[in-house]
Amino acid sequence: MDIQLATVNDAKEIANMSRDYIEEGLDWSWTEAKVAYAVREPETIVAVAKTGDLLTGFSIMFFKESTAHLSLLAVKPIYRRLGIGRELVSWLEESAKTAGTFYISLEVRKNNTVAQNFYQNLGYIPNNIVEGYYQQKEAAIKMVKDLSVA
Numbered sequence: 543m544d545i546q547l548a549t550v551n552d553a554k555e556i557a558n559m560s561r562d563y564i565e566e567g568l569d570w571s572w573t574e575a576k577v578a579y580a581v582r583e584p585e586t587i588v589a590v591a592k593t594g595d596l597l598t599g600f601s602i603m604f605f606k607e608s609t610a611h612l613s614l615l616a617v618k619p620i621y622r623r624l625g626i627g628r629e630l631v632s633w634l635e636e637s638a639k640t641a642g643t644f645y646i647s648l649e650v651r652k653n654n655t656v657a658q659n660f661y662q663n664l665g666y667i668p669n670n671i672v673e674g675y676y677q678q679k680e681a682a683i684k685m686v687k688d689l690s691v692a
């Protein structure tokens with residue numbers, strides 16, 4: 543398994559994974575065009591986990607001046623619990639450190655306790671709840687990690 547930068551050829555599969563595994567029950571916002579834009583955008587890293595040509599997971603991180611925001615992360619169901627999610631996050635954290643960015647934030651759906659546990663396991667700390675964050679349908683748990691402390 544390899545973690546690498548996505549190309550625009552990966553955009554459709556990433557968008558479909560976002561629709562099916564992350565945005566389920568919400569209006570689909572991460573369309574192929576939006577993912578392709580993120581792939582080209584210099585302030586954004588779109589990382590994919592691949593075994594040969596097979597894409598098993600992806601993650602998207604936006605870089606701001608002194609912080610980074612982990613926006614999306616998903617692993618295909620049959621490849622879960624194999625450490626791929628952890629590898630993707632670790633790869634992005636290393637990228638952030640290389641860029642001199644040590645503060646990572648993210649939001650996770652309030653009902654998504656699996657992802658909350660996953661992130662807590664990786665050292666992310668819940669620090670806020672935002673009601674209606676997801677299209678007024680669901681609250682978000684905000685989580686943060688200070689890589690300089692971690």
Ligand SMILES: CC(C)(COP(=O)(O)OP(=O)(O)OC[C@H]1O[C@@H](n2cnc3c(N)ncnc32)[C@H](O)[C@@H]1OP(=O)(O)O)[C@@H](O)C(=O)NCCC(=O)NCCS
Nearest residue numbers: 563614615616617622623624625626627628656657660663
């Ligand atoms: C959250 C997600 C990305 C985790 O990916 P993964 O590759 O299965 O995670 P890992 O195998 O790296 O798991 C790392 C640790 O997280 C915890 N964890 C992951 N999935 C878990 C589950 N279903 N139940 C309990 N703990 C879990 C475990 O502590 C695990 O370590 P262990 O397997 O050694 O016990 C994956 O479940 C997923 O794609 N979910 C749907 C999309 C989503 O919710 N994305 C996050 C919000 S954008």
